[in-house]
Amino acid sequence: MKIKTLLFLFICLSLSACKDDNDPSGNGDRPDTQAWIEDTMREHYYWYNEIPAAGKLNYANDPETFFKSLLSDKDGKVRGTQHQYFSYIKALTGGNTRSTINEEYSYGFEFTGIYADKTHQDILALVLYVVKGSPADDAGLQRGDWITKINDAPVTDTNFASLSGGEACSLTIAKWDPATKKFVPQNEKINLASARKVEDDPVYTWNVIESPAKNKKVGYLLYNHFTAGKSDDDTSYDDHLKSLSGSDFNGVDEFVLDLRYNNGGALSSGILLCTILQPGNQIGSKLGYLQYNDKQKNKKVQFNTNKSLLGSNGKNLNLKTLYVLVSSSSASASEMVINSLEPFMNVVVIGETTVGKNVGSLEYTSDDKKWEMHPIVCQIYNSVDFTDYADGIAPDVQLDEAFTYVDAQTVSPIEMFPLGDPNEHLFKAAIDLIDGKATLTRSIDAPGIVTYKKVPGNSIDRKATGSVIINK
Structure with a gap:
């Protein structure tokens, strides 16, 4: 934490003058992490002038909730019914100071999906690309494969995201036949090993x-x-x-x-x-x-x-x-x-x-x-x-x-x-x-072509x- 910030807090406490809305310590005491977040944001955040006054902040909130309370509505955009902010904070494990995109826990493939019928319950998940040397690559999963089941259970909104990574599982596959405009089930299943860290070479x-x-x-x-x-x-x-x-x-x-x-x-x-x-x-x-x-x-x-x-x-x-x-x-x-x-x-x-x-x-x-x-x-x-x-x-x-x-x-x-x-x-x-x-x-x-409804979002x-x- 910055020395000048600590000195300011000491003086405020001594004079009992830290209770107005402009006082960065609010109730006279900020946890170290929340103090670091607030001080850094007030100095460097692009929309710093939209951060609420200190008296309106809750320093008892966990760091992620506290960080989010400082963000401007101009940060990010609304998708569906939620505001997704571009600014973010995350906890580090093991003392690492940076987590790179190419070391995520994954089966090693990206996918999107469509609903299989008008009930919008079962999903057909389309494989977009497979990372080389990943569990998906080792198992023989290919771009263009359509996943219809996970461990013999239909793909649904509930388990769709689990295709990103998890325990070892089997996938039932279909292929799209452009001539007949139909999905053709494949006899052999894809057996995925447990998700692991993969190198996603850009x-x-x-x-x-x-x-x-x-x-x-x-x-x-x-x-x-x-x-x-x-x-x-x-x-x-x-x-x-x-x-x-x-x-x-x-x-x-x-x-x-x-x-x-x-x-x-x-x-x-x-x-x-x-x-x-x-x-x-x-x-x-x-x-x-x-x-x-x-x-x-x-x-x-x-x-x-x-x-x-x-x-x-x-x-x-x-x-x-x-x-x-x-x-x-x-x-x-x-x-x-x-x-x-x-x-x-x-x-x-x-x-x-x-x-x-x-x-x-x-x-x-x-x-x-x-x-x-x-x-x-x-x-x-x-x-x-x-x-x-x-x-x-x-x-x-x-x-x-x-x-x-x-x-x-x-x-x-x-x-x-x-x-x-x-x-x-x-x-x-x-x-x-x-x-x-x-x-x-x-x-x-x-005219007369068979159509499907897209599943919102994708793994990418x-x-x-x-x-x-x-x-x-």
Whole structure:
């Protein structure tokens, strides 16, 4: 805790003058954790001036409840009937000061779902992607598999979330037949081992293909989160990006960046990616800036691309156009990359409207290493002062990777191809645009087709960071 804060409390106690609404100690005594939370938030929180007066705070609340009581309604957004804040706090275990996205307890696959019939009870869970080396991968689960039962019990709203991780279990699988428009049950079950920590390498898969009509050399990268490496001291993921730019992607004519599963992450990895993709004559230019609250000495902090970030084996691809695949889960640093590159090149967005996180957070750890706090501390602008994507970035071509739509919640399944396959729905749309062909459509145009209601949300949303993570 800050010495000046402790001194102030001592003086207030001595004079018995700590009972008005502006007194940060309220009843004259704050627990250490709540004092650290309040002091940090009043100094650094972007909407600090909306924090209630001390006399209106309950210092007896647990740290998470107390933290939430300080937050502004401008922080986060309403989803359904709940306000989901971007700022968050979490308890640390074992003295760790940071928990990374690639070490979560998981079966190692991501999924979405539809209700099997009009009763909206049983669910069909669609596997979107499988992490390499995970229990799901070891068991043979594949993208495009439909899970109909868990341990011979139907998938329902009650057990749907359990597919994220748990004890060993068996899964009953069906396949979608695009010819008959029916689900075909499979005889063999998938036997999953117990969930464990898995390494979710953000550089998931990549490919280089030749477009069929114009014979363009097209690079493709599925990038799932903006993380430099396996730990704070590791840069292996960023190094992999640089290596690919100087080898597999060297000399590509066009590029497709797949951020459909990317909830965001670190600003530094986003700047590296922009340095790889930006037109060569723009390297070193201002990408954007971070706008902090008026208590900070540096209220506006600029960030640029930088050739030195490429190291000895990285290469700028000198692109004029970038095709970006997104979904309703794409957020934070994914949106920052799109917004930051748009002043310099033609960015074509394919997919669904993104989440809309145009803010950044910093990590603060309590002195006792028991709590880690990620408050929103800044808003993110591009080089032409644009930041108005709080409602999400709308796609130029609206498509869903797994369904065609009647309306927002009524859908019909489509054939799923491996990620990076030129026939995969979103990738194919980008290739068609590159070749000058008519694009696919999200809407159903076949009369009498069988439809289903989507299950709200998906497993990817649980991994979301609150905002772009600003590197200290």
